[in-house]
Amino acid sequence: MLWRKAAVIGSLWAASEIVLGSFLKNAHIPFAGLLLTGIGIAILIAGHRLWPERGLLWRAGLICAAMKSVSPSAVLLSPMVAIFAEGLLAEAAVRLLGGNIAGYLLAGALAMSWGLLHKIGKLYLFYGPDSLALYVKGLEKLRAWLGQPGGIWEPLMAVLAAYLLAGVSAALLGLRAAASGETVPLRSGGGELFRPRGGGKASGYYSVFFLLLHLGVVAGLMVSGRLPLLSVAILSLVYGLICARYYRRSSALLAKSGMWVSIAAVSVLAGWLLGDWGSGLRMAARAFALTLGFAAVAQELLNPRVRRAMEHRVGPALFETLEYAFATLPLVLGSLPSGRDMLVRPAASLRSVISRAPCLLERPRRRIFIITGGHGSGKSSLAAALAGLLRAGGQKPAGIIAEGYWGQGKRAGFDLLDLSSGGRTPLCRREPGGATRAGGFRFFAEGLAAGRAAFSAEKLSSAGAIFLDEVGFLELEGGGWAPQLESLLGENGPDLVLVARDYLLKNIIARWRIKPSAVWKAGESDPPAALAVLRRAVD
Numbered sequence: 457m458l459w460r461k462a463a464v465i466g467s468l469w470a471a472s473e474i475v476l477g478s479f480l481k482n483a484h485i486p487f488a489g490l491l492l493t494g495i496g497i498a499i500l501i502a503g504h505r506l507w508p509e510r511g512l513l514w515r516a517g518l519i520c521a522a523m524k525s526v527s528p529s530a531v532l533l534s535p536m537v538a539i540f541a542e543g544l545l546a547e548a549a550v551r552l553l554g555g556n557i558a559g560y561l562l563a564g565a566l567a568m569s570w571g572l573l574h575k576i577g578k579l580y581l582f583y584g585p586d587s588l589a590l591y592v593k594g595l596e597k598l599r600a601w602l603g604q605p606g607g608i609w610e611p612l613m614a615v616l617a618a619y620l621l622a623g624v625s626a627a628l629l630g631l632r633a634a635a636s637g638e639t640v641p642l643r644s645g646g647g648e649l650f651r652p653r654g655g656g657k658a659s660g661y662y663s664v665f666f667l668l669l670h671l672g673v674v675a676g677l678m679v680s681g682r683l684p685l686l687s688v689a690i691l692s693l694v695y696g697l698i699c700a701r702y703y704r705r706s707s708a709l710l711a712k713s714g715m716w717v718s719i720a721a722v723s724v725l726a727g728w729l730l731g732d733w734g735s736g737l738r739m740a741a742r743a744f745a746l747t748l749g750f751a752a753v754a755q756e757l758l759n760p761r762v763r764r765a766m767e768h769r770v771g772p773a774l775f776e777t778l779e780y781a782f783a784t785l786p787l788v789l790g791s792l793p794s795g796r797d798m799l800v801r802p803a804a805s806l807r808s809v810i811s812r813a814p815c816l817l818e819r820p821r822r823r824i825f826i827i828t829g830g831h832g833s834g835k836s837s838l839a840a841a842l843a844g845l846l847r848a849g850g851q852k853p854a855g856i857i858a859e860g861y862w863g864q865g866k867r868a869g870f871d872l873l874d875l876s877s878g879g880r881t882p883l884c885r886r887e888p889g890g891a892t893r894a895g896g897f898r899f900f901a902e903g904l905a906a907g908r909a910a911f912s913a914e915k916l917s918s919a920g921a922i923f924l925d926e927v928g929f930l931e932l933e934g935g936g937w938a939p940q941l942e943s944l945l946g947e948n949g950p951d952l953v954l955v956a957r958d959y960l961l962k963n964i965i966a967r968w969r970i971k972p973s974a975v976w977k978a979g980e981s982d983p984p985a986a987l988a989v990l991r992r993a994v995d
Contacts, residue, residue, distance in 0.1 A: 517543015
């Protein structure tokens with residue numbers, strides 16, 4: 457339950473970044489990053505006031521950071537690290553001083569201060585030790601120009617004080633937002649299903665070997681200060697271009713002209729202030745390669761094999777929580793105020809968000825049943841018979857059944873049966889056929905369209921159970937009925953009966969993180985027995 461509460465707070469935090477972040481970006485609001493961090497801190501504090509439990513804050517930071525991993529943004533590792541660190545610092549402050557005003561104010565101050573430390577760390581990481589010399593030389597020249605002598609620490613202390621004050625203000629906002637204990641029901645609608653996507657090379661993921669290779673190259677670039685300048689420049693250019701060629705997140709960064717202009721400006725400034733143009737070029741080469749390299753690492757971290765290895769190491773709790781958080785996010789997005797309201801009326805907006813958290817915590821999920829078996833084992837026949845028994849018992853079946861189409865004594869394809877209307881449409885045939893291909897079959901556009909229509913909200917309303925026959929290779933690759941399946945898995949509603957081949961069952965369960973209430977094997981389970989199991993689950 458603690459992880460589930462953290463999923464609610466984490467998804468609220470992630471949703472605020474989506475809604476408010478989009479508004480700030482489109483409105484070109486200055487200090488957008490600080491504002492987003494402040495809103496995140498306020499959500500953490502308000503959430504902890506609602507559920508004052510040990511370990512909630514760092515878990516919420518971890519969940520929000522993990523949800524950030526599926527953002528379309530090419531720059532991911534830096535904000536993910538920052539979000540998790542903010543949750544850890546807030547947790548440390550509350551444990552130190554307790555869940556009281558002093559603890560919350562310290563939590564806000566420490567979490568916000570990470571933004572400054574994070575920026576300084578990024579500059580040192582991307583530009584190397586020369587960035588420190590650049591700061592000292594630049595400050596000396598500025599003080600000489602202004603005629604105001606002093607040390608190198610006063611400006612940093614002044615900026616840090618401003619960050620700490622901003623964090624305290626964000627914490628006060630969270631306390632004010634949590635003042636009302638009223639629970640508000642969720643508003644319906646809003647928010648497209650936001651789920652992590654798996655996949656193989658077609659999705660841009662490669663291998664654990666390449667992940668380790670990138671980590672090794674990045675580590676090498678960080679300690680390349682003693683290599684000749686020409687070697688560093690060539691290696692950085694080649695590595696960066698390779699990343700841009702094979703990784704879409706890296707290639708997306710090449711279009712960010714503003715970022716590259718700022719890197720070039722910093723490098724030129726460094727060469728002038730340090731009196732060494734080689735140092736400026738070295739800084740530029742390092743920043744170019746590491747920026748594109750970290751984007752490639754971020755994409756490799758989405759590799760399903762990496763995820764399975766991490767799950768084996770840390771256990772299933774984190775990943776089950778993430779699935780809950782991703783499934784909850786559409787409801788959160790639909791209930792959030794607009795970005796403008798969140799900026800103009802932050803306390804009232806946050807209060808409305810936190811008041812809906814208990815409803816998110818108790819959100820039920822639909823049950824999943826699976827019919828499986830080999831080729832020609834009678835999977836579709838079992839599904840059709842179960843649907844018929846449901847209809848005879850006064851319940852409405854919905855969804856689709858793929859009925860075999862036979863020609864010259866052989867299965868030549870499948871027709872789609874819409875269980876709501878009873879209509880049949882040719883779905884696929886062996887060569888020749890439609891444009892979409894899976895295995896030895898080609899799918900017709902009209903059959904796919906009829907299947908999508910069978911899962912419309914109108915046809916699924918008042919259904920006793922929903923059938924999807926079948927989930928196969930096409931769906932595992934993201935095609936076919938994959939969008940409809942993902943939508944159904946992310947919602948509450950009638951029981952869902954899936955049909956899948958036995959040799960794909962393990963991959964399907966892993967791909968969509970399914971926990972079936974029962975698995976029926978065609979040829980060994982009869983329809984009345986399956987119906988009895990389904991009714992017991994309903995009861």
